[in-house]
Amino acid sequence: MAAEPPADELITVVIVDDHAAIAAGVRAWCSQAVPPIELIDAGDRLADAWTGPGAAADVVIFDLELVPRRPDFGELRRLVDSGRRVIVYSQHTDDATAIKCVDLGALAYLTKREGPEHLVPAIRAAARGEPYTAPSLSGALACDDAPGRPRLSQRETEVLRAWFVSSSKDLVAAKLNITVKTVDTYIARVRVKYANVGRAARTKSELVSRALDDGLITLAELNETSL
Amino acid sequence: MGDAAEEVTRTQLRRGLRIATSLVAMATVFGLGGSNILRHLEEYDSPLTQWAAFAALAAVLGGEALLIVRGRSWNRLRGPAIAVVLAASALSYVTLPDGRTSTGPDWIFGAANWAGLVVLLDRPLRSVALFLLAHELTALLNLLLLDDPSLPDMARFCTGSVTVIGFPLCVAVVASILSGLSARAAAAREEVERVRVSEAVAAESHRRRQQRFAELSVTTVPLLEGLADGSLRPEDPAVQRRCAIEAARMRRLFAEADTVANPLLHELRHCIDVADRKGVVVELDARGQWPEPPVAVRRDLTEAVLVALATAASHARVTVMGGAGLVSVSVVADCGEIDVPKPATPGVRVEALHNDDTVWMEAQWQPNRRLTS
Secondary structure, eight states, rough: OOSOOOOOOOEEEEEEEOOOOHHHHHHHHHHHHSEEEEEEEOOOOOOHHHGGGGGOEEEEEEOSOSSSSSSHHHHHHHHHHTTOOOEEEESOHHHHHHHHHHHTSSSSSEESSHHHHHHHHHHHHHHTTTOOOOOOHHHHHHHOTEEEEOOHHHHHHHHHHHHHHHHHHHHHHHHHHHHHHHHHHHHHHHHHHHHHHOOOOOOOOHHHHHHHHHTSOOHHHHHHHHH | HHHHHHHHHHHHHHHHHHHHHHHHHHIIIIIIIIHHHHHGGGGGGHHHHHHHHHHHHHHHHHHHHHHHHTTTOGGGGHHHHHHHHHHHHHHHTSSOOOOOOOOOOOOGTTTHHHHHHHHHTSSSSHHHHHHHHHHHHHOOOOOOOSOOOOOOHHHHHHHHHHHHHHHHHHHHHHHHHHHHHHHHHHHHHHHHHHHHHHHHHHHHHHHHHHHHHHHHHHHHHHHHHHHHHHHSSSSSSHHHHHHHHHHHHHHHHHHSSSOOOOOOHHHHHHHHHHHHHHTOEEEEEEEEOOOOOOOOHHHHHHHHHHHHHHHHHHEEEEEEEOOOEEEEEEEEEEOOSSOOOSSSSSSEEEEEEEEETTEEEEEEOOHHHHHOO
């Protein structure tokens, strides 16, 4: 935790998205956020995320489909492999794409229907190197029946489902008779389990080791889930 | 049942005729033809050729016997079989001693006609007529070209032709009448079937219309009557809510008849459309795959959404999550206190959670449980 930017330091974000309206909207959300977040607009120029001010940004918001219907998983992998903290912001809503992004090491996957109430917390979480699970991703994880998926507990699946359905952690907490903090814990545990079975990446190994340090999950539990 | 019995009778009749004709043909070829060859064996220039023609006819009749046993028709082999018969006829005539046409040694004159008939028995009458004509012409050409016919020769030939053409033709006429009868019977039966189907369709659509009307009459009709006689005031929010619910129910009812890949989502979209027009922002999101629920279950699943959307003030989130063992439809909306609809089908459960102004209703259906209970 000590190496992470302090909470009061200004978070900088670079957005790679060819739609001017999206970049402008995200800029407005970032400037209205408390504390505000600084946004660098790279447009559709991926190079701006690698050089200049974009290269130093804490978080990269990446539009997966700069070329329509050709999701650029390769670029996502390169960003993650060079240690960048990436939020995928996509108009894609299919589960397979969402899970693939998580597997490649994106800290968050948001669909463009999900607005500032999810994007701003996602940016803050990503800046700390932590994952953020928006409702759409939560639904995809809950319905994931791929052979290599980690084994989730019944409670974890319930929380994922409820979060997807209600889009409100207060409601999830009320429905399942738990606190909002516990809701977050269950969701975080699911992400750790996914990070543990997925492709190795620096952001993900950080995630797993931090979860072990914090006692979010035990080594025995992790070994059990990876089948 | 009656149709089936008629069909069996006709099949048996046709099969009987075919067997009888084959037996006649075999008796004629093997009995008469064979004995004639044997009796006049020394008169032939080349007895081997006569035996070859005899073998050809025997092969065709053997084929027929095999097909009868297997209950099959000649189909694609019909053409080659007729060619074999006509070739045998031509072969026999070419090597027949001069002046012997339509006499004892001319065994093939009265044999090849029957062999051809068995092959063509289930074809239209004109096929048989054409074949008999070809056979007759072979004999006639032989008589005219290779012999020098006298008047008695011609007379003998004509007399012989009466039996050679006449008898097989009679059998062919009977067969053709029989098949004509069955074709007409089949056409009549199809017509009866068509009329029955259209009557059943009309009755079914009438029944469905009545059923739809009955479904609406419980809820929609009293509302309309109340509006008409002034007992319900349109400016009353409760009446407006009832109207919105009924409008959505009618939309759902109409959508139920559509043929679409995913009826549950299709009907949900129609329910949502009514709320959309009121200015409520509705998100619809679906995850997973699910088996298609029956109409009654779909109504139970969508009812909670429908009621919540009709009452929602500004926004709602509708989600469907499915798997093989559970289909769940949820709605979260800012609609304050509302009545939770009671499901009509046994496998469906509806739960509601009120949290301040927000209502979260979830309708779940477990396909397997319904089957076991």
